[in-house]
Amino acid sequence: MSGRVTIRDLARAAGVSVSTASKALNDNGRMADETRARIKRIASEIGFRPNALARGLLSSRSFTVGLLTNDTYGRFTLPVMAGISEALVDHGVSVFLCAIEDDPALGKIHVDAMLDKQVDGIIATGKRVDRSLPVDLAGLPVPVVYAFTAGTPDSVTFTADDAQGAGLATAWLREIGRRRLAHVTGPEDFASVRERAFAFASEAGGNAPILYGVWSESWGHEAVARLWDDGGERPDGIFCGNDQIARGVIDALRERGVKVPGDVAVIGFDNWEILAQQTRPPLTTVDMNLKELGREAGLMVLSLAEGRTVEPGLRKLPCKLVVRQSCGGARYA
Amino acid sequence: MSGRVTIRDLARAAGVSVSTASKALNDNGRMADETRARIKRIASEIGFRPNALARGLLSSRSFTVGLLTNDTYGRFTLPVMAGISEALVDHGVSVFLCAIEDDPALGKIHVDAMLDKQVDGIIATGKRVDRSLPVDLAGLPVPVVYAFTAGTPDSVTFTADDAQGAGLATAWLREIGRRRLAHVTGPEDFASVRERAFAFASEAGGNAPILYGVWSESWGHEAVARLWDDGGERPDGIFCGNDQIARGVIDALRERGVKVPGDVAVIGFDNWEILAQQTRPPLTTVDMNLKELGREAGLMVLSLAEGRTVEPGLRKLPCKLVVRQSCGGARYA
DNA sequence: TTGAAAGCGATACCAC
DNA sequence: GTGGTATCGCTTTCAA
Numbered sequence: 001m002s003g004r005v006t007i008r009d010l011a012r013a014a015g016v017s018v019s020t021a022s023k024a025l026n027d028n029g030r031m032a033d034e035t036r037a038r039i040k041r042i043a044s045e046i047g048f049r050p051n052a053l054a055r056g057l058l059s060s061r062s063f064t065v066g067l068l069t070n071d072t073y074g075r076f077t078l079p080v081m082a083g084i085s086e087a088l089v090d091h092g093v094s095v096f097l098c099a100i101e102d103d104p105a106l107g108k109i110h111v112d113a114m115l116d117k118q119v120d121g122i123i124a125t126g127k128r129v130d131r132s133l134p135v136d137l138a139g140l141p142v143p144v145v146y147a148f149t150a151g152t153p154d155s156v157t158f159t160a161d162d163a164q165g166a167g168l169a170t171a172w173l174r175e176i177g178r179r180r181l182a183h184v185t186g187p188e189d190f191a192s193v194r195e196r197a198f199a200f201a202s203e204a205g206g207n208a209p210i211l212y213g214v215w216s217e218s219w220g221h222e223a224v225a226r227l228w229d230d231g232g233e234r235p236d237g238i239f240c241g242n243d244q245i246a247r248g249v250i251d252a253l254r255e256r257g258v259k260v261p262g263d264v265a266v267i268g269f270d271n272w273e274i275l276a277q278q279t280r281p282p283l284t285t286v287d288m289n290l291k292e293l294g295r296e297a298g299l300m301v302l303s304l305a306e307g308r309t310v311e312p313g314l315r316k317l318p319c320k321l322v323v324r325q326s327c328g329g330a331r332y333a
Numbered sequence: 334m335s336g337r338v339t340i341r342d343l344a345r346a347a348g349v350s351v352s353t354a355s356k357a358l359n360d361n362g363r364m365a366d367e368t369r370a371r372i373k374r375i376a377s378e379i380g381f382r383p384n385a386l387a388r389g390l391l392s393s394r395s396f397t398v399g400l401l402t403n404d405t406y407g408r409f410t411l412p413v414m415a416g417i418s419e420a421l422v423d424h425g426v427s428v429f430l431c432a433i434e435d436d437p438a439l440g441k442i443h444v445d446a447m448l449d450k451q452v453d454g455i456i457a458t459g460k461r462v463d464r465s466l467p468v469d470l471a472g473l474p475v476p477v478v479y480a481f482t483a484g485t486p487d488s489v490t491f492t493a494d495d496a497q498g499a500g501l502a503t504a505w506l507r508e509i510g511r512r513r514l515a516h517v518t519g520p521e522d523f524a525s526v527r528e529r530a531f532a533f534a535s536e537a538g539g540n541a542p543i544l545y546g547v548w549s550e551s552w553g554h555e556a557v558a559r560l561w562d563d564g565g566e567r568p569d570g571i572f573c574g575n576d577q578i579a580r581g582v583i584d585a586l587r588e589r590g591v592k593v594p595g596d597v598a599v600i601g602f603d604n605w606e607i608l609a610q611q612t613r614p615p616l617t618t619v620d621m622n623l624k625e626l627g628r629e630a631g632l633m634v635l636s637l638a639e640g641r642t643v644e645p646g647l648r649k650l651p652c653k654l655v656v657r658q659s660c661g662g663a664r665y666a
Numbered sequence: 667t668t669g670a671a672a673g674c675g676a677t678a679c680c681a682c
Numbered sequence: 683g684t685g686g687t688a689t690c691g692c693t694t695t696c697a698a
Contacts, residue, residue, distance in 0.1 A: 004474055006675060017685045022677055029678090031683050052449040053389045054675035057690045062386060064429075064450065073607050074411045082432055089439070094446050096397075097430040099415055106422070113427050116385040117397065141337055217611045244611065251584070274406050278550045278577065339691060350669045355693055362694090364667055387691035390674045 005048045014042045025050070056118060065301055066096040066114040066122045068107070070133055075272055076148055076290060080125055083294020091302060093120070100133065107135030115140065121301035124149050129159040129314075130191035143304030147297045156304075157314045158297050159192075160288035165319030166196035169239045169267045169286050170203035172321055176328060178237030178265050181208045184223040184249060185241025188212040193241060196269070200239055208235075215241070220248020228256060236264055237327070243268035243275045246283055250326065254280075265327035281325035293317050338381045347375045358383070389451060398634055399429040399447035399455045401440070403466055408605055409481055409623060413458055416627020424635060426453070433466065440468030448473065454634035457482050462492040462647075463524035476637030480630045489637075490647045491630050492525075493621035498652030499529035502572045502600045502619050503536035505654055509661060511570030511598050514541045517556040517582060518574025521545040526574060529602070533572055541568075548574070553581020561589060569597055570660070576601035576608045576618055583612055583659065598660035614658035626650050 126149030246268030459482030579601030604620035
């Protein structure tokens with residue numbers, strides 16, 4: 001209701017010129033401290049807030065960035081978004097969220113809309129670093145940073161350190177005394193699946209079984225059936241490729257009367273809290289620090305927008321292990 | 334890289350004045366059709382796109398809206414967001430997403446940032462319609478529409494029709510022949526819990542047990558324990574307050590050797606697909622049509638921004654039942 | 667039918 | 683110290 005207060009209103013109210021008012025607010029130019037203070041006081045009294053459109057027109061900075069994603073359920077996007085927003089809100093930057101699914105036309109529409117609005121940069125996020133979004137973000141007039149999605153060679157891409165995360169999990173299983181380890185994971189064509197599996201194998205030994213499948217609870221179930229019914233040695237520690245699989249594994253074990261963590265310790269991947277905490281017992285899992293990743297991506301795109309140049313390439317951020325009851329004890333590392 | 338092409342560049346390229354170029358593009362003024370067509374053609378050839386900041390400065394429309402939410406996991410927000418975005422992208426409107434948790438200071442910062450950017454309107458979303466966000470959105474210079482969160486009396490608020498949804502579920506249980514119904518739901522202090530429970534009772538009869546608890550799987554478990562162990566008549570149909578509870582109920586039933594849907598049919602609420610589809614058997618559940626709700630909220634805020642006046646008040650949008658195997662058959666209603 | 671000029675709100679340079 | 687003036691990119695009267 002209060003209408004919009006312009007700098008002219010402020011100048012009038014303070015009995016100064018528009019340019020003086022502007023300088024007072026931005027701590028520019030030379031002027032009596034008293035004048036500056038008075039103008040600032042009046043500004044807040046009458047609720048003056050500069051019009052970002054006008055300001056952006058002049059500075060060619062809009063203090064907005066765009067977040068492009070094809071992650072429908074937002075399991076990755078939301079924490080990343082939270083991190084971006086948290087890092088950028090202090091800089092007065094707001095974030096456009098554009099969910100484009102896998103639709104190239106929709107992607108283009110959103111990108112164009114953002115460019116029209118003069119976004120200072122774009123962050124592209126996906127679900128896997130070995131696939132790219134269905135839009136071409138090369139050669140845009142604004143910087144682009146990638147997270148969990150494939151970028152151009154000359155750009156900066158953030159992802160989690162899958163190998164390190166898998167290493168943490170496997171090492172922990174060994175540390176708590178498990179010796180017969182297995183890895184139940186997603187489709188082998190995911191780069192992150194291969195990285196995690198490789199790290200698992202390095203730590204657990206080449207004979208430890210690795211079962212590739214899909215990202216679902218039912219695959220976790222089925223994998224347990226295979227491990228238990230094929231007559232081979234049964235594991236006492238299972239590292240799963242994500243939390244959903246882990247959930248399926250735990251449920252299947254319970255149905256077989258196998259105790260978790262007593263007989264078998266189980267570790268997941270993602271720390272998707274709403275799932276991991278509801279699992280019985282609550283799930284020990286690898287956390288990819290998505291929020292922190294978002295923070296870094298946000299600050300990076302801002303840096304680039306401000307003209308800094310940075311080393312392009314893939315940046316792998318470390319994971320942490322969140323220990324809950326599914327493998328005994330409780331530790332945050 | 335391509336730099337930015339301004340309307341001056343376009344005018345120069347077409348050999349006309351800036352004002353003619355502008356009029357050609359916006360189908361304003363009178364001019365030779367041939368000229369207009371030529372200018373438009375050249376515009377697209379040289380990749381001219383009008384600067385939304387400049388345009389917004391003049392029109393005092395930024396073609397942006399803000400979405401404010403305190404729903405951390407985004408279970409409600411994301412589908413609503415998808416609907417908003419889908420409805421508004423056709424109008425050239427982009428959406429700022431602001432996750433403010435329950436932090437009033439953060440909320441204010443985000444609201445101020447959006448107002449500075451001259452958003453055309455704000456959509457406030459939450460997790461329940463009987464609580465408001467920790468920010469005061471009354472008296473803002475832009476229209477505000479509420480979804481799943483309490484609004485001011487003079488504003489428009491969207492929510493799902495809990496009573497109708499619960500009615501659908503309960504009626505369906507009766508329709509498939511279940512006669513001993515129970516309702517396992519969340520905390521009674523949620524308005525939507527009471528609405529659903531009331532609708533359940535109307536349809537199922539006043540003697541049908543209603544168990545209030547919390548929004549978790551483990552509560553679903555415990556509720557089954559109570560229903561089965563208290564010596565009372567055991568239900569053959571259970572309507573749950575959300576999908577997580579339903580999941581807990583189904584797991585508990587399986588552990589007791591009770592067949593779903595054979596012995597007991599189970600229905601959830603939310604149609605949180607990633608959960609409902611992974612449940613064994615997949616969960617029949619009430620879908621609140623969140624995307625459609627988002628669409629309507631988006632179009633509403635746009636209407637208001639364009640100056641239309643609408644009847645304030647609460648608008649309850651109908652739910653639909655998504656039938657999966659947890660109560661037999663498969664139907665979408 | 668087309669173009670010149672004013673102005674949206676803010677900032678920065680240059681006089682005074 | 684303070685104030686006029688040009689400018690950012692575009693739209694919109696008003697003249698020609």
